[in-house]
Amino acid sequence: MNVQKHVLVSVVVACRNEIRHIQRFLNSLVRQDLWGIPTEVIIADGMSDDGTRSVLDNFQPNVFRLRIIDNPGRSASSGLNCAIRHATGDVIIRMDAHTEYAFEYVRRCVQVLLQTNADNVGGPVRTRAEGYLAKAIALAYQSRFASGGAKTRDTSFEGPVSGVTYGCWRKSTLQRVGCFDETLYRCQDDELNRRILAGGGTIWQSPRIVSWYYPRASLASLFHQYFQYGFWKARVTRKHRQLAFRRHAIPAICAGLFLLLMFGAGIATICGLHRGQRYLLSAIALVCGGYVLAAIAAASLVARKAGWRYVAVLPGVFALQHVPYGFGFLLGMVCDPTKSARSSLLHDHLTVVTR
Numbered sequence: 001m002n003v004q005k006h007v008l009v010s011v012v013v014a015c016r017n018e019i020r021h022i023q024r025f026l027n028s029l030v031r032q033d034l035w036g037i038p039t040e041v042i043i044a045d046g047m048s049d050d051g052t053r054s055v056l057d058n059f060q061p062n063v064f065r066l067r068i069i070d071n072p073g074r075s076a077s078s079g080l081n082c083a084i085r086h087a088t089g090d091v092i093i094r095m096d097a098h099t100e101y102a103f104e105y106v107r108r109c110v111q112v113l114l115q116t117n118a119d120n121v122g123g124p125v126r127t128r129a130e131g132y133l134a135k136a137i138a139l140a141y142q143s144r145f146a147s148g149g150a151k152t153r154d155t156s157f158e159g160p161v162s163g164v165t166y167g168c169w170r171k172s173t174l175q176r177v178g179c180f181d182e183t184l185y186r187c188q189d190d191e192l193n194r195r196i197l198a199g200g201g202t203i204w205q206s207p208r209i210v211s212w213y214y215p216r217a218s219l220a221s222l223f224h225q226y227f228q229y230g231f232w233k234a235r236v237t238r239k240h241r242q243l244a245f246r247r248h249a250i251p252a253i254c255a256g257l258f259l260l261l262m263f264g265a266g267i268a269t270i271c272g273l274h275r276g277q278r279y280l281l282s283a284i285a286l287v288c289g290g291y292v293l294a295a296i297a298a299a300s301l302v303a304r305k306a307g308w309r310y311v312a313v314l315p316g317v318f319a320l321q322h323v324p325y326g327f328g329f330l331l332g333m334v335c336d337p338t339k340s341a342r343s344s345l346l347h348d349h350l351t352v353v354t355r
Helices: 022-030 052-058 076-086 105-116 132-142 171-177 188-198 219-240 250-271 274-306 314-334 337-343
Strands: 009-015 039-045 065-070 091-095 099-101 120-123 165-170 203-205 211-213
Touching: 009 076, 009 105, 022 052, 022 099, 039 052, 039 076, 052 065, 065 076, 076 188, 091 105, 091 171, 105 120, 105 165, 132 274, 132 314, 165 171, 165 188, 165 211, 171 188, 188 203, 188 219, 219 314, 250 274, 250 314, 274 314
Parallel strands: 009 039, 009 091, 039 065, 120 203
Antiparallel strands: 091 165, 099 211, 120 165
């Protein structure tokens, strides 16, 4: 007897303005080989205005039950929570419209969850990209220099981790630890994982669970994305009053050092302290030069495997991951993220909910 057939699965999705990716995502849903596992899909649309909702409304699956619901909160966390409240399944699987999934994704999530008895399971980060710049961004995304050696970027690792891509839980687990924090516009999955671990739970990564994330395809959107990551990572840090990993603070420490040196150089200039100004400017040049050399070295290692045509752009891509993340983290630590997101000029930069 296949125990999976006696488990009802609810797939929950939060999306907004994903017209470039929504059809590809829906196609990967239709291709799911469910092996008879009863499955429903609930998509919470954050009031899309780019044609995404029309595509969803016209989609007619024949392998699972589909419901489209409104997400007036427009954030990923409010949409996921709304979908979870509507879910009737014993197992909740989160999926993202910016991602494509292997045909056995749903089945593998259920298998790993039942086999490991973990509180949350998922796969490592894998990327797909179209175009030169998008492929360079994908290569940087997978590199140790950008990720700090996170196990989620190791596509062969199986075992307990601090977080996984998207996630699969028993509904009873989410009822026990709580769902997503709706005050977070990003990093809501990281915060949920921290609550699971704090309660003695286990998060399990398996390379058998396969999906491909489509990273940003422009430098401006990459800057925006990582600034948000840093800002909302600070919100999670403030909520739990501790860093999950030291690597999360390294870009912020570097950014703080740079700002301190710049401030000192400015004061030295105003006060006419030419020697002090020279020392501080030399220190700034040393910090920046050291980073540039490290980025070039990391780019060379990546390009040696992926192709030397990427070596020219990779240092800049690394910088657009580290620098905005660092400054975003600092900003999030010195101001109230929730108030800033609701009432300040940062609103548009901090509340974009597409992944």
